[in-house]
Amino acid sequence: RMGLGLPTPDPKPEKFGFKLLAQDGKARRGEVSMPRGTIRTPAFMPVGTAATVKFMYPGQVRDLGADVILGNTYHLMLRPGAERIHSLGGLHKFANWKYPILTDSGGFQVMSLAKLRKMSEQGVEFKSHIDGVKHFMSPERSIEIQCQLGSDIQMQLDECTRLPASEDEIERAMQLSLRWAERCKIEFGDRPGQAMFGIVQGGDIPRLREESAQSLKDMDLKGYSIGGLAVGEPQQVMLDMLEVTCPVLPEDKPRYLMGVGTPDDLIESVSRGVDMFDCVMPTRAGRHGLAFTRYGKVNLKNARHKDDHRPLDPLSHCPAARDYSRAYLYHLVKSNEALGSMLLTWNNLAYYQELMQGMRDAIEAGRFEDHKVEVKEGWARGDI
Numbered sequence: 224r225m226g227l228g229l230p231t232p233d234p235k236p237e238k239f240g241f242k243l244l245a246q247d248g249k250a251r252r253g254e255v256s257m258p259r260g261t262i263r264t265p266a267f268m269p270v271g272t273a274a275t276v277k278f279m280y281p282g283q284v285r286d287l288g289a290d291v292i293l294g295n296t297y298h299l300m301l302r303p304g305a306e307r308i309h310s311l312g313g314l315h316k317f318a319n320w321k322y323p324i325l326t327d328s329g330g331f332q333v334m335s336l337a338k339l340r341k342m343s344e345q346g347v348e349f350k351s352h353i354d355g356v357k358h359f360m361s362p363e364r365s366i367e368i369q370c371q372l373g374s375d376i377q378m379q380l381d382e383c384t385r386l387p388a389s390e391d392e393i394e395r396a397m398q399l400s401l402r403w404a405e406r407c408k409i410e411f412g413d414r415p416g417q418a419m420f421g422i423v424q425g426g427d428i429p430r431l432r433e434e435s436a437q438s439l440k441d442m443d444l445k446g447y448s449i450g451g452l453a454v455g456e457p458q459q460v461m462l463d464m465l466e467v468t469c470p471v472l473p474e475d476k477p478r479y480l481m482g483v484g485t486p487d488d489l490i491e492s493v494s495r496g497v498d499m500f501d502c503v504m505p506t507r508a509g510r511h512g513l514a515f516t517r518y519g520k521v522n523l524k525n526a527r528h529k530d531d532h533r534p535l536d537p538l539s540h541c542p543a544a545r546d547y548s549r550a551y552l553y554h555l556v557k558s559n560e561a562l563g564s565m566l567l568t569w570n571n572l573a574y575y576q577e578l579m580q581g582m583r584d585a586i587e588a589g590r591f592e593d594h595k596v597e598v599k600e601g602w603a604r605g606d607i
């Protein structure tokens with residue numbers, strides 16, 4: 224891959240596992256291994272919601288250093304359908320991505336996208352936002368769908384509370400999610416090469432975060448997601464909840480912060496003990512003319528780039544950052560040309576993977592805090 228450290232191809236691991244390779248303060252360098260491959264952590268997982276990382280070829284995503292991508296149960300069960308993907312050989316074959324895939328359980332999307340929902344202890348009845356067809360999503364059904372997709376890392380069905388919310392509301396949803404985690408664990412059963420992660424809830428209430436994390440730890444799961452964050456709360460609240468949650472979670476299991484985040488979110492969360500991340504930010508921002516670089520953000524919709532012959536970043540490994548002028552990118556974005564979305568998505572995913580590689584190297588070298596300062600100074604310096 225483009226100058227990004229190749230993972231040492233260890234013999235095909237039969238079982239899902241996590242190895243902690245180095246620590247620097249609370250920052251962790253590790254490896255999540257499974258039959259389809261190894262995830263180098265801290266890891267950023269590009270989002271491929273509808274079985275595609277938008278405007279990217281799978282090989283391109285891989286060449287940037289992505290060890291794993293995301294799929295989404297809610298979207299794929301509605302279209303093209305989990306049974307259809309299963310009969311076509313599963314999601315890896317369908318999307319031509321032979322490496323690990325992590326799928327979300329659909330809980331988040333049911334609450335944010337579906338219409339006419341009816342929640343109960345049993346599960347959630349909802350109507351598709353695409354064609355209005357009625358569906359029922361239970362913990363068991365979510366795991367069944369993720370198994371039909373062939374997902375390597377599966378999520379429990381949970382209820383993610385939006386913030387701000389009352390303590391009672393947060394507690395109710397957190398307790399329900401714990402009961403659903405138990406049911407998902409039973410449904411998932413014994414699959415040595417795959418994992419099902421529990422999802423810590425508890426909103427912005429430390430007591431509830433600790434209770435959720437401790438209860439999930441007692442279930443002895445293969446990995447732990449931290450949910451219910453990046454739902455509108457200030458960054459400091461999110462970081463405070465990480466300070467409360469990570470110390471309760473087992474050291475020897477991966478921790479995945481869902482839906483996060485900006486480059487600053489990533490570096491601050493790694494320094495508080497998070498291993499895995501997913502976010503639509505780099506891909507969605509790319510489609511809206513926004514470039515992430517080592518010099519900070521560059522908004523290619525801004526007329527100040529009209530005559531700027533400089534590339535986004537001459538030091539980047541990525542052709543999108545090196546071989547095209549800002550003036551040209553401005554022109555593509557203003558003309559709503561597909562190549563604009565393609566090049567900015569490519570640049571942004573390249574930057575996110577470079578950011579993660581830099582953190583992995585810094586933790587191994589025991590210089591994470593210094594590295595954090597250097598990276599933030601680069602953003603502050605602004606444009607080259």
Ligand SMILES: CNc1nc2c(CC[C@H]3O[C@@H](OC)[C@H](O)[C@@H]3O)c3nc(N)[nH]c(=O)c3cc2[nH]1
Nearest residue numbers: 272293295327330331383450451452453481482
């Ligand atoms: C953006 N902030 C955020 N996203 C979140 C997601 C969806 C991520 C999933 O949603 C899609 O991106 C929006 C991708 O497919 C991704 O896998 C969550 N999913 C579950 N099950 N539980 C949560 O508590 C949760 C919290 C989130 N906070």
